[in-house]
Amino acid sequence: MHALVFIKQVPQQNSVKITPDKHVDASGIEPIISLFDEYALEEALLQTEKVGGQVTVLTIGTEADKEALRKALAMGVDNAILVSDPQFADIGSLAAAKVGAAAARKVGDFDIIFCGKQSTDDETATFGPALARYLDIPVLTYVFKVESVDPNAKMVVLERALEATIETVESTLPAVLTTVKDLNQPRYPSLLKIRKASKATIPIWGAADLGIEAGSLAPKTEYLDRVPPPPRPVGSIVDGTSAQDKAAKLVDKLVDAQVI
């Protein structure tokens, strides 16, 4: 079985700055693999270990994102590919999925694709479903348990976690799965693999390699503005002579403000 995993490198802390030209500036913040993508990586490794095969990890980004790919290699994935081109900068998750689909097609022989349910920076939860659509294969989002993967019968059975229910779904392969937290326990990289990963050469695929024409990724949304969250109205400490007194005063305020 050949599993693909799409991962995104994101800032560990979201205490980012916004530049005057409306870009998010995460300089100085440690980059990590987006939380949910760690579960995607682990699940790809677990499932290929069961049935045999290989895992290829991809990211659409810049040279700096090779660090995330090396971390994935250190976890045990077999191949890593950086998909990078000036045209792909800041294109958003929907267009990134179009690029991802072209990269998956270039890889060619995949059986299953894993993504995180959403990135922890842009948080659009768009890439996986859009990728599946561009590849014309099924998508199964919010997967919290993979019951079985059969690359020969080309079938997967899994559970999706919805708000109040759990759905058991079967699907043909290839398919895109997006993973939630706690679907597994992501492994720690071994020292040996870290060393090997640091020396690995990571191929870079650009727009020309993928047959993506200039202008075909024109964004359909634009940032009119990007600002920090508005400060909350200044609050006040409710003081009192005892816990009971404080509680009673607070309740009065909540009633006066028609909150309760």
Add this chain to the structure above:
Amino acid sequence: MAEVWVYLEAGEGGLAPISRELITKATELAAGLGGSVAGLALGANAATSASQAFNYGVPKVYVIEDPALEHYTNEAYVAAAMELITQYRPTVVLTGTSIQMRDWTPSLAAALDAALAADVTQVTVEGGRLVATRPSHGANVINKLGFNAPLVIISVRRQVSPEAKTTGGSGEMIRGAMPALKQRTKVRSVKAKTNAVNLADAQIIVSGGRGLQSPENYEKLVPELAQAFGGAYGASRAIVDAGWVPYERQVGQTGKTVSPKLYVACGISGAIQHLAGMRNSGTIVAINRDPEAPIFKVATYGLVGDVNELLPALTAAVKAKVGQ
């Protein structure tokens, strides 16, 4: 004429609250864009949702009613929506942000080459243009989006608009046929979660953190206060990770994002990842023994002291007031 469509989700005993809210929003947007409102209903009993929408003032509903739509599957719902959208060409489609909607909308946007704004906290018309607001980066960045596409799909959070009122009106139902589809996915079974918690719909949420000191203490103090308020209860990640409380209750960047009318944070320090999930709440009450705790920076009202004393006192005070 430009049409603003609302996806009509079936809820318990009628249209889902989000759909009623979106009818209000769509009416406002349609007025701003010089267009009209219409509904989109898909399902095995979609005509029922259509009739319910007429009662909330929606004049027209596009419907595909078919047994293939009994259970939501991405491919069937995308195919059905595409059928109606490509034929009747709305300019805007509004949906909610339930898991199935967040599964559906990006697929639809990709399939139709539409613009997408996911999980927005506001959408308005400014100078004749549609503008959507969505937080990202754990609510540390507020993005204002404009669109350059003939079709814009927007998933909107709960409680952005008030629910539409019933008008007793009637309307026109426009039926489409379910397109032929080779189903590649199948829902085998659906079971209820044993510990399902609906935090997103709660008007009042009381959350506890490590300051509660033990799972027993949390269980003793937090649910009782939530119950007095008639609300739901949540938790910080610290105590979810410690195994005191199931993940379903976690509020924050890697848990649920909530914006209730009232959020009460008890023994929670106010880490940026926790704030990401609750800073859009209407009124925030913080209860913490450390007057320097960052949670007080976002609090409307703060109580400084020990949760062991303040929570029982508050429960009693709320009961006394609300019980009157």
